[in-house]
Amino acid sequence: MSANKTVAAACLLGAALGLGVVTPASAAQDAVTVKITNQAGYEATFCAADVLEGRCLDGARKGESRTFTVKPGNGPIEVRVVVKNGGSVFQNFTADGPALNIDAGGSADKPTATKAGGGHGGHDPAPTQPAPDQAKPSPVKGKPFFFSADLDGKQEVPTPGGPAVGDADGSARALVEVRGDRVTYAIEWKKTAQLTLGHLHQGVAGQNGPVKVNLFTTPMPETLSAAAGQTVVDPKLADEIRRNPAGFYVNLHSTDRPGGAVRAQLKPLGKQVNPLDIIKGGKLRAFSNGRNEVPVQGGPKVGDPDGQAITFVQPSGTGVDFSLAWVNIDAPTLGHVHQGAKGVNGPVKITFFGTAVPNGVFAVSGTVAGLDKAALDALKKSPKDFYSNIHTGQFPGGAVRGQFTTH
Missing domain, CATH: 2.60.40 (Immunoglobulin-like)
Structure with a gap:
């Protein structure tokens, strides 16, 4: 999809999902004019959103501006800068009046968004609502760590007398972020039967191990081919995953491979990813x-x-x-x-x-x-x-x- 549509979703939902940041306004606001000016040498898409809707405009080059009108109410104004063939940044701001001027700067790989004259948006994501069997999450703190896994049926390990494993045609790609006590994931799959369970197990390649993280515990609708979600884990377990990702594997179960259709070990990704890219x-x-x-x-x-x-x-x-x-x-x-x-x-x-x-x-x-x-x-x-x-x-x-x- 085009960058502006990815960003529209991120601007609308990112903050409340813990993918962006929240800085509540102190009082209700009327319409605010947001002007984003490119102070760097790259070409970028600029987006601005309130809690109900967002808009993105492409093609802003150095010295060019894009202007938006938002109605943030008591919520933040969400701004995103997505560099063409480069990186992106997502920040939330509180307007002090009817106008908010933002400078896009930094480099193509690491763009920045700041209030004109100085001032960054907030940086602490807000938690999503946990599943019923999970503890209520605390605010997310700490550095995010990103991992990937390329799943297929050949990596499954059968158990004598156990349930069927290893879909010969199936494959999947999983992206996982671990930050604080939060595990956020995005999974795309193809050529599998309907997925029924998704887990993160502790175990090295070639060996089966216990389930440590429930990614999803009920079947995915049959029409789906990708999903992103978030769960809360024990902080000590999160530390273990960060320290030794190769000791954990993603396992997707299906209706015809209840023991596991496709599997792969986690590996460090070396770059930031956004689960909304699915x-x-x-x-x-x-x-x-x-x-x-x-x-x-x-x-x-x-x-x-x-x-x-x-x-x-x-x-x-x-x-x-x-x-x-x-x-x-x-x-x-x-x-x-x-x-x-x-x-x-x-x-x-x-x-x-x-x-x-x-x-x-x-x-x-x-x-x-x-x-x-x-x-x-x-x-x-x-x-x-x-x-x-x-x-x-x-x-x-x-x-x-x-x-x-x-x-």
Whole structure:
């Protein structure tokens, strides 16, 4: 996907997921004009977002500025600088008035974002909500460590008389960040049966070992091919992973390989990664929140007051590629595209997933095939007449909703 779409998702959701930073404003704010000026020699995409929506603009060269209008309320103003063929930085700022001027500087590999005249954004990520069986996380502190794992079936180790292991065709790529007591992961997989479990085991290559970290403990919906999530672990275990990543391996289990479909040891990555990079994007996107939901008298509960999400859709033929990311809602139970204008409920036209997403997951990508081409043509022609709707157990009628747009 293009950099601006990746960043739109990061700006919208990163802070609350602990991927960005939060510096709450001291009082409610009206609209703020954010001006980001390129003071460096690179070309970059600039983005600014409030708690409900964000926008990105490409192609800013040295001396050029991009201007945005945001309404942060009591929240931060989220700014991101993504250098073309380079690095990126994500910072949160609090405006002191109706204008916020940001200078983009640093190098192409390590860009910076500072208030004009000096002043960085905050740096301490806020925690995501833990799974029900986890302890409440403390604020994240310390240096992040990044690891990768290239999984395949050949690395699985069978146990005599044990469950089937080793998918001959399957493969996966896992990116793992360990910071403080937090383990954040992003996994992309292909040619496996439906994934049922994801673990981090302690054990060297060629040997099986005990589960140490539950990445996900319920099946992934069958339409998915990528997911990102976060879990909380004992700080001593986090230290062990940082000190000896080769002594741990990622193991993905599936319906036809319950002992493990694909596996690989962790290895140091040597660079920073963003789990939201699994978001593939598309020409159509929808920013969603609970206020957009339309209640039906006597119908199921709708409208999570704190929830936010972003949806990307790329139609092709009779199918769609999709990506969703969310924050401050329970694990989604259903994800749909409905046909209906703003303020009006309408029928489901696309089901992204019809079973629940595992707890702790905050972003997914996948593909749905065999759809009605007429409906897809209508979506492409008039996206504003369609909306994304994410359902949860707490809000079965819809937790967050947003109309599609191409902007």
